[in-house]
Amino acid sequence: MDNSKFYETMYKRKSIRKYDMSPLDDRTLSDIKSFISNLNPLVSGIKTDLQVISQNDVKSFMSIKAPHYVVVFSENKDGYLTNVGFMLQQLDLYLSANGLGACWQGMAKPAKEIVSKSELEFVIMLAFGKPTESLYRSDRSEFKRNSIEAIRDKADFDELLEAVRIAPSATNSQPWHFDIEGNKLYANCIKLNPIKALIMEKMNKIDMGIGLCHLSIAAKHSGKEVKFLLNETATYTAPKGYFNIGNVEID
Numbered sequence: 001m002d003n004s005k006f007y008e009t010m011y012k013r014k015s016i017r018k019y020d021m022s023p024l025d026d027r028t029l030s031d032i033k034s035f036i037s038n039l040n041p042l043v044s045g046i047k048t049d050l051q052v053i054s055q056n057d058v059k060s061f062m063s064i065k066a067p068h069y070v071v072v073f074s075e076n077k078d079g080y081l082t083n084v085g086f087m088l089q090q091l092d093l094y095l096s097a098n099g100l101g102a103c104w105q106g107m108a109k110p111a112k113e114i115v116s117k118s119e120l121e122f123v124i125m126l127a128f129g130k131p132t133e134s135l136y137r138s139d140r141s142e143f144k145r146n147s148i149e150a151i152r153d154k155a156d157f158d159e160l161l162e163a164v165r166i167a168p169s170a171t172n173s174q175p176w177h178f179d180i181e182g183n184k185l186y187a188n189c190i191k192l193n194p195i196k197a198l199i200m201e202k203m204n205k206i207d208m209g210i211g212l213c214h215l216s217i218a219a220k221h222s223g224k225e226v227k228f229l230l231n232e233t234a235t236y237t238a239p240k241g242y243f244n245i246g247n248v249e250i251d
């Protein structure tokens with residue numbers, strides 16, 4: 001899909017929680033599978049496996065009812081959760097751009113047989129199908145999000161960071177904060193107390209990848225290149241209440 005289509009969709013998408021339960025036709029499903037096989041990773045060298053499954057293959061009562069789901073498995077390596085967020089958000093936008101609804105599912109799990117068949121770690125699912133509610137926001141003001149000032153230390157890249165600001169995140173937690181130094185953006189994630197961290201740290205690392213997916217689409221839209229490096233910056237310390245997950249160079 002064209003970057004301008006991703007860009008336009010980013011600013012109107014929303015999570016869809018009501019679906020027509022009839023399965024999508026074979027042609028549509030095969031287009032989705034072929035899009036999945038071409039997703040761009042954020043971190044290279046991490047094995048992932050994305051499978052399309054149906055309602056019958058989903059275990060949890062914690063999931064919304066949808067005719068289809070994508071299940072993501074990944075090798076557990078440095079940056080893998082953020083990498084999954086970055087990859088699956090491309091699919092969220094693709095589905096929305098093509099008239100289909102999607103919703104990230106942080107609590108849902110696929111059936112045991114599906115999990116045991118994979119040699120990789122189960123990470124997360126995305127529900128999708130034909131929406132029976134409105135697919136898009138009619139106005140950008142409908143994004144309930146923190147202000148731009150709350151997510152960065154200075155205003156140098158606001159055009160790009162606006163795309164992160166409106167990105168989806170688990171329980172709308174918006175865990176991102178950026179420190180800017182020249183063309184370098186330090187990507188920081190909120191630090192939680194140990195109890196909250198049990199569930200939410202995993203989600204927040206995925207959220208960071210979703211934010212970085214939006215950032216890279218916005219950068220491309222302005223004719224810029226984005227390079228992501230996992231936290232290799234021994235000299236940098238994240239602000240109090242955050243931990244650094246890596247940094248982005250914009251050229």
Ligand SMILES: Cc1cc2nc3c(=O)[nH]c(=O)nc-3n(C[C@H](O)[C@H](O)[C@H](O)COP(=O)(O)O)c2cc1C
Pocket residue numbers: 013014015017062064103104105106107108167168169170171172203206207210
């Ligand atoms: C990692 C992740 C997990 C999520 N888990 C759930 C979930 O279990 N159930 C649900 O209804 N929505 C879930 N969501 C959707 C968020 O609640 C939603 O993205 C957020 O409230 C912002 O709304 P929007 O997507 O409509 O912009 C999840 C989103 C993300 C990114």
